[in-house]
Amino acid sequence: MSSFAQFNLDSRIMSAIERIGYKEPTPIQLQAIPVVMKGGDVMGAAQTGTGKTASFGLPLIARILPHANTSMSPARHPVRALILTPTRELADQVSANMTQYAADTPLRVGVVYGGVDIRPQYDMLRRGVEILTATPGRLLDHIEQRATNLSQVEVVVLDEADRMLDMGFFDDIMRIVSQLPSERQTIMFSATLPPKIRKLAKEIMHDPAEVNI
Numbered sequence: 001m002s003s004f005a006q007f008n009l010d011s012r013i014m015s016a017i018e019r020i021g022y023k024e025p026t027p028i029q030l031q032a033i034p035v036v037m038k039g040g041d042v043m044g045a046a047q048t049g050t051g052k053t054a055s056f057g058l059p060l061i062a063r064i065l066p067h068a069n070t071s072m073s074p075a076r077h078p079v080r081a082l083i084l085t086p087t088r089e090l091a092d093q094v095s096a097n098m099t100q101y102a103a104d105t106p107l108r109v110g111v112v113y114g115g116v117d118i119r120p121q122y123d124m125l126r127r128g129v130e131i132l133t134a135t136p137g138r139l140l141d142h143i144e145q146r147a148t149n150l151s152q153v154e155v156v157v158l159d160e161a162d163r164m165l166d167m168g169f170f171d172d173i174m175r176i177v178s179q180l181p182s183e184r185q186t187i188m189f190s191a192t193l194p195p196k197i198r199k200l201a202k203e204i205m206h207d208p209a210e211v212n213i
Contacts, residue, residue, distance in 0.1 A: 002024055003025070009058060012104040013101065016103050020100055029055040032044055032059075033058060036185075041186045041207065041208035043193065043208040044190070064080040064130060065107070078149075079129060081130065083157040087163075088135060092111060098131050108130050114138040121142065150180050151179075156177070162194065162196075170200070
């Protein structure tokens, strides 16, 4: 029987896992977590409902946790992990999970998407947030308004990448990627891996490990 203890996650992450009630890792978590922890690029094929948010979310927090601090200064809380999603519903869901996973750490978690007042999001970004989940269009709005910048992002995740391309976000994704440091970890999850996804991976990823469920 496997358990989350085998991943050697920080005790603050383990306490959150226990509180949430996760018992055994799902197949995608078993495959993806160790690979993401190593810091290389990862391309995963997994459907919604397989536990993929934890498969990138838990190791992502572990990766940026050394930067965690309790300073009130926004400058000490730059965006270090960016998660792009196709819809506001998925963005909300992913961010809620990330909030649970990071609950026992000083890391700040935030979410931005369109269709709602931009001002509270702007204020939240100006205060500083390390883990940001976003839909591409609204994130670009905030970048243009200088509410945030992505120069210190260490990990970027494209969740449900096939849906993002189907919804016409290719150009937005490329504009966002152009704002990221070239030295970063890129993680992409998609329900399938058709040629258009592999083309995108070729443009923005470096020798990704593949994880298929």
